[in-house]
Amino acid sequence: MAEKISGILTPHMVPLDAAGRINEAELRRYVDWLIAHGVHGLYPNGSTGEFIRFTPEERREIVKIVCEQAAGRVPVLAGAAESNARETVRACEAYAGFGARAVAIVSPFYYRLSSESVYTYFREIALNSPIDVTLYNIPMFASPIDVPTIRKLAELERVVGIKDSSGDLAFMMRMIAAIRPFRPEFSFLTGWEAVLVPMLLVGADGGTHATSGVVPELTRQMYDLARARQLDDAMKLQYRLLELFDAMLYSADFPEGFRAAVELRGFNMGQSRQPLSPNQKVNRENLQGLLRCILSDFGYVDAPEHSCPPRNNDLEPYRVSKIADDVVRELRKQGLV
Numbered sequence: 001m002a003e004k005i006s007g008i009l010t011p012h013m014v015p016l017d018a019a020g021r022i023n024e025a026e027l028r029r030y031v032d033w034l035i036a037h038g039v040h041g042l043y044p045n046g047s048t049g050e051f052i053r054f055t056p057e058e059r060r061e062i063v064k065i066v067c068e069q070a071a072g073r074v075p076v077l078a079g080a081a082e083s084n085a086r087e088t089v090r091a092c093e094a095y096a097g098f099g100a101r102a103v104a105i106v107s108p109f110y111y112r113l114s115s116e117s118v119y120t121y122f123r124e125i126a127l128n129s130p131i132d133v134t135l136y137n138i139p140m141f142a143s144p145i146d147v148p149t150i151r152k153l154a155e156l157e158r159v160v161g162i163k164d165s166s167g168d169l170a171f172m173m174r175m176i177a178a179i180r181p182f183r184p185e186f187s188f189l190t191g192w193e194a195v196l197v198p199m200l201l202v203g204a205d206g207g208t209h210a211t212s213g214v215v216p217e218l219t220r221q222m223y224d225l226a227r228a229r230q231l232d233d234a235m236k237l238q239y240r241l242l243e244l245f246d247a248m249l250y251s252a253d254f255p256e257g258f259r260a261a262v263e264l265r266g267f268n269m270g271q272s273r274q275p276l277s278p279n280q281k282v283n284r285e286n287l288q289g290l291l292r293c294i295l296s297d298f299g300y301v302d303a304p305e306h307s308c309p310p311r312n313n314d315l316e317p318y319r320v321s322k323i324a325d326d327v328v329r330e331l332r333k334q335g336l337v
Contacts, residue, residue, distance in 0.1 A: 002132065005102060005161050005187040006205040007040025008219045009077050010212045011048040013255065013262055014062055016270030022058060023270060024065055030267055031069040038220035039212055042066055043104065045079030047138065047165075048210040048255045053273045056082060060094050067098040075101035077134065077208070081109075085124045096131035104134045104163055104208075109142040115149045126158040134161040134187065147174050154179045154186055161187030163208050167195055176203045193219065193245055197238040200226035211245050214261040215300060244294050251287045252280070260288045264301050 012034060015026035031042060044066045045051040045059050054062065063078045070076055080091040080103035092103050107113075108121050122145075126133050135153060137145045145153075145162070153159045164172060172188065179186050180203070190199040193209040200206075200223065212219040218241060225234035248257030256276070259269050276284070293308035295301040 002101070002160075003075075004185050004205065005041070005075065005077060005134065005189070008038075008206055008212050008216070008223050009041035009043045009075075009189070009208045010034050010039045010216065011043040011046030011079075011191075011208050011210055012213045013259060013269055014044075014049055014054070015268060016273070018270070020271070020273060022054075022061060022065075023268070026268055027062070027065055028069045030262075031066055033265075033267075034213065034216050035070065035073050037216040039074065039216045040206065040220075040223075041075045041077055041101070042070055043077045043079065043208050045081075046104070046208065046210075047141075048213065048258060049079065050255065050272065050274075051079050051081065056087070056091070059091070063095050063100060064098045067095075067100055072099070077101060078103050079106075079136075080104065081106040081136070085121055088125055089128045092125070092129040092131050092133070096129075100131060102132035102134055102160060103129070104136045106136040106138060107142040107145050111143070113143040115146055118143050118145055119149045119152055122153050122159070123156065126153070126156040129158055131158075132160040133158050134163055134189070135159065136163045136165070136191075138165040138191065140165075147171070147178055150175055151178045154183050160185070161189060161205075163189040163191050165191030167192035169195060169198055169202060172199055172204055173202050194242055195238075196222055196241070197226045197231075197234045201231070210255060210258050211241060211248070214248070214258060214265060215241075215244065215295070215298065217300070218298065240298075244291075247287070247290055247294060251290070252284060256280075256284060257287060257291075260284055261291045261295070264288065264292055264295055 015023040015030060017023045044062045051059055067076050078095040078100040080088055080095055082088040082091055088105060095103055105125060107118055122135060135145055150162060176188055188204045190196060190204050190207040193211045196207050209219055218237060222234055222237045248261050251257050263269050289304060292301055292304050296303035
């Protein structure tokens with residue numbers, strides 16, 4: 001039986017060159033750095049990796065590069081979501097050939113499907129995949145996977161785990177209670193780092209966190225402390241991580257805040273394929289200054305030349321600006337501005 005998927009797995013970003021192509025050399029350097037800094041596994045083609053902004057051929061190239069560079073040092077959990085079950089199975093076949101440990105497949109997106117359709121979709125893939133499958137529940141972007149459906153899917157041998165990005169602690173507990181008694185090797189991974197330590201304490205096996213692509217040392221330390229039941233120390237770091245997470249998540253359209261932070265750790269990530277307005281570029285520069293202040297508190301980067309102001313309300317201007325932009329965008333959709 002293959003080893004259970006556990007620990008901190010990084011849904012890493014993909015560096016791009018000046019022409020917007022995959023920067024292979026920088027991606028390989030980033031993979032080495034993540035492994036050297038303690039992550040337990042790599043997760044190419046995740047949400048943070050902007051998988052929908054790459055072509056199917058590019059997604060395969062990304063997984064191939066990551067598997068080659070990891071070279072068995074850590075397992076690779078490859079995002080294999082395509083637009084339909086048949087194409088997803090083809091991706092599974094390719095990633096099995098590259099040496100991935102398993103694939104992560106998001107529930108059908110765009111169309112909001114019934115639980116029966118969600119079950120049938122995953123069953124079709126699981127019965128035809130040559131590689132182990134982890135379910136990916138991200139209800140804010142895709143059809144939700146409820147506990148009864150997960151329970152039925154767990155009866156399929158190829159389905160070996162689930163990544164849940166809802167952040168719902170009670171939901172995680174219900175899944176574990178429903179499945180672990182008959183599938184003790186089934187992996188439960190949280191995708192919401194704001195509750196990483198609480199999720200580990202109720203029985204999750206690990207997590208796939210965008211923040212681990214920025215501060216892999218910190219997320220690994222939190223995992224180790226939680227597993228050792230050093231709860232006071234683990235929760236102190238959880239609260240500190242929360243500040244960084246909120247700054248990266250709420251200050252810009254996802255995942256731009258994470259891109260800005262990874263660059264502060266010494267990587268050239270290039271510009272996203274999602275164009276930025278002039279105002280967004282200015283806000284990103286301001287954000288990077290805030291992130292430098294937070295990261296320097298951990299000792300991960302040099303402190304800025306200017307002193308860092310108190311940060312109790314630092315995120316408020318970013319949140320207000322983002323809310324205002326969202327409101328204006330919606331009004332334009334309705335033809336009111």
